[in-house]
Amino acid sequence: MANHSIENDLKRYYKQFEVDHELLRGQLISQLDQAQRPTAPRRLYLPPAVKRVIAAAACLMILFAGMYMLIGGDSSQDVYASTINKFSQLQSVHFKMNTLGSGEDAAIEMWWRRPHDMRMEVSNGTIITNNSDKRCIFNPLDTKQKLRIEEGSGGSAPEFSLLSLAGLDWLFTDDLPKLQDGIDKSVIKDYEAITYKGEACRRITCEKDGYLYVYIVDGLTKTEKQAPFYEVNVYGDLEATRLLSHMELLDVDADLPDDLFIIKE
Amino acid sequence: MAAVTDATLVLRTLEGDKTAFAELYDRYARLVRVICYDNTKDLYKAQDLAQEVFLRAYVKLGELKKPDRFGPWLVSMARNVGREFRRGQFRDRHLTVGLDVEVPPTEELKTPNQRLDFLEEAIEKLDGQEKLALHVYYLQGKDVAETRKILRVSRASLYRLLAGGKQKLESYIREKEKSN
Numbered sequence: 219m220a221n222h223s224i225e226n227d228l229k230r231y232y233k234q235f236e237v238d239h240e241l242l243r244g245q246l247i248s249q250l251d252q253a254q255r256p257t258a259p260r261r262l263y264l265p266p267a268v269k270r271v272i273a274a275a276a277c278l279m280i281l282f283a284g285m286y287m288l289i290g291g292d293s294s295q296d297v298y299a300s301t302i303n304k305f306s307q308l309q310s311v312h313f314k315m316n317t318l319g320s321g322e323d324a325a326i327e328m329w330w331r332r333p334h335d336m337r338m339e340v341s342n343g344t345i346i347t348n349n350s351d352k353r354c355i356f357n358p359l360d361t362k363q364k365l366r367i368e369e370g371s372g373g374s375a376p377e378f379s380l381l382s383l384a385g386l387d388w389l390f391t392d393d394l395p396k397l398q399d400g401i402d403k404s405v406i407k408d409y410e411a412i413t414y415k416g417e418a419c420r421r422i423t424c425e426k427d428g429y430l431y432v433y434i435v436d437g438l439t440k441t442e443k444q445a446p447f448y449e450v451n452v453y454g455d456l457e458a459t460r461l462l463s464h465m466e467l468l469d470v471d472a473d474l475p476d477d478l479f480i481i482k483e
Numbered sequence: 484m485a486a487v488t489d490a491t492l493v494l495r496t497l498e499g500d501k502t503a504f505a506e507l508y509d510r511y512a513r514l515v516r517v518i519c520y521d522n523t524k525d526l527y528k529a530q531d532l533a534q535e536v537f538l539r540a541y542v543k544l545g546e547l548k549k550p551d552r553f554g555p556w557l558v559s560m561a562r563n564v565g566r567e568f569r570r571g572q573f574r575d576r577h578l579t580v581g582l583d584v585e586v587p588p589t590e591e592l593k594t595p596n597q598r599l600d601f602l603e604e605a606i607e608k609l610d611g612q613e614k615l616a617l618h619v620y621y622l623q624g625k626d627v628a629e630t631r632k633i634l635r636v637s638r639a640s641l642y643r644l645l646a647g648g649k650q651k652l653e654s655y656i657r658e659k660e661k662s663n
Contacts, residue, residue, distance in 0.1 A: 224653050227602050232621050234526060235516040242530060243508055246537055250501050256544035258497040359570055468546065 254475055294409035298422050299401050301435045304446030305389050306397050308332070310474050317384040317463040326380070327468075333392055334370075335479040338380075347479045354481035365481060384463035385429045385452040400426060407456075411437065414448065430456050446470075493550035496541070504544075507553065508537055514622040515561045521607075521614065522565035532568055536561045555633045558619070597663070598656065605655035612636075613648035620645055 305311075310331040317324050325341035338346045343359035348370060355366040381387040388400045407430070408423035418437035423430065430453040435446065448467055454460040487506070495503035515536050520529035540557055547556055606614060612634070620630045620641075631641050 224649050224656075227598060227652075227656070228617065228621055228649075230596075231599055231602050231606070232513065232517065232618075235513045235520070235529075235622070237526070238530065239509075239512060242512070242534060243505060246508060246534055247501060247505055249534070249538060250504065250541055253538055254542050255499065256497055256542060258494075258545055358567075361571065 294406045294422065297409070297420065297435065298404065298406060298424060298433075301422070301433060301446045302389070302397065302401050306391075306394065308446070308470050310471055311467065312469040312474075313465050313467045315384060315386075315463055315465045317380065318461065324380075329474055329478055330390065331474050331479070335474075337478050345481060347481050349476075349479040352480060356481050384465070385431070385454075386450070386463060386465060403427065404431070419448065425456055428456070429454060429462070430458055432458070488551065489553040490550035493544060493547060493553050496544055504537075504541055507557075510623075511554065511557055512537070514618060515557065517618045517622060518558065518561040518615070519565055519568070522568050528568075532564055533561070536564050539564070554623075554629065555635065558615075558633050598660070601656045601659040602652060604659070605652045608655065609648055609651060613644050613651070616641060616644035617648045 310329070312327075312329050314325070314327050317326070327339045329335075329337040334348065334350065336346075336348045338344075340346075342357070344355065344357045347354045351370045353368045353370050355368075357363050381390060388397065391397055404424040404426040406422065406424045408421070410421050412419055412421045412434070414421075414434050420435050420437055422433045422435060424433075425431075432451040432453075433447045434449045436448070450465050451458075452462045452464075454462045489507065489510070492503040492507050496507070512533060516529050516533040519532035519536065520526060523529045523532060536557070540560055543560075547553060606617070609617070616630065616634055616636075619633050620627075623629045623633070627638065627641060631638060634641065634644075636644070
């Protein structure tokens, strides 16, 4: 009997996965030309050594930001208004949201492009898309369900009601006076400098229409930096005991393809 | 000359350099194929699924917050795609771009060998972590540091997984050869 070793066996087993590698490589490269080109997130990747320097600088920045706020400069209301207005200027948003707004826990990932294009992927597998022409609903995990196509419902898409239940629909409005009204009605309860994922940020807590909103915003809100806010928690009470939703922005103003907002048959 | 890191290749890809992504493909394609094969049990489908994994990785590369974690991120994506396949929702969304490739039937891709068949059966029976540990270790050039990074385990745990996995494979093959 030949003296086989498991090492040799494994080597031979894995060899089969090298078959046609060059051919497949060539095919992939050709396909990349037709694929959506990835773009770097607006957050830059920094080598660890640079991150340590920035973390140290961030501590100083928090100190200076605190002093700046104490001695004058941007009021918390100004920063908050700037944050909300920045959001209103976005052409597209990609975010994740956990919401208890409908009474059940739902984790969704959503892409939204002004004015009404939307794609929502729910944790149970359901995908819903909506554009000016069509609204599509499909759950690939549910073999009994077929792709459902309806007329596009624009700004009255039911998915917007989910945002409403989450207390966040007002951020997506095109109605600027309504947005300004929302800003004016907001009462800042707390405003502090924090470190968020290693960067100097600010946490703004405000009350509006009986809800409590806690935003994490960039520490340099007045510059042309990235997202208007990074995360927001919405509470159904002013004591922050009843969390309605948590939204995390993943990307803003990305060049979203049209076919993201439709499910093909 | 030190090898170019995955992080550098990811950043170059994001700048538009497709050859950088091709380099990443060369580094990880075999591993992704074997992970896909665990789900498809068909080499041709595994190749197809692996291409899908890389296409998705390319499109979503901008979402990778830590470029030096490309390997673990890609493995995670491959496992998710494999799960989708098992749930029956994978459709071949590829565009075959003008390449007329005659693909041999699956059987012809495999070298007929009973011992390898037993090995494949044995691998199928392994615990998920043991299986992945073997795949990564052997396909990434037996690089302990790289394997640990992808599996997120300690050195001791990795050795336990590899030793345990190989012992099970040997036992199974021995038993099968005896009964044959």
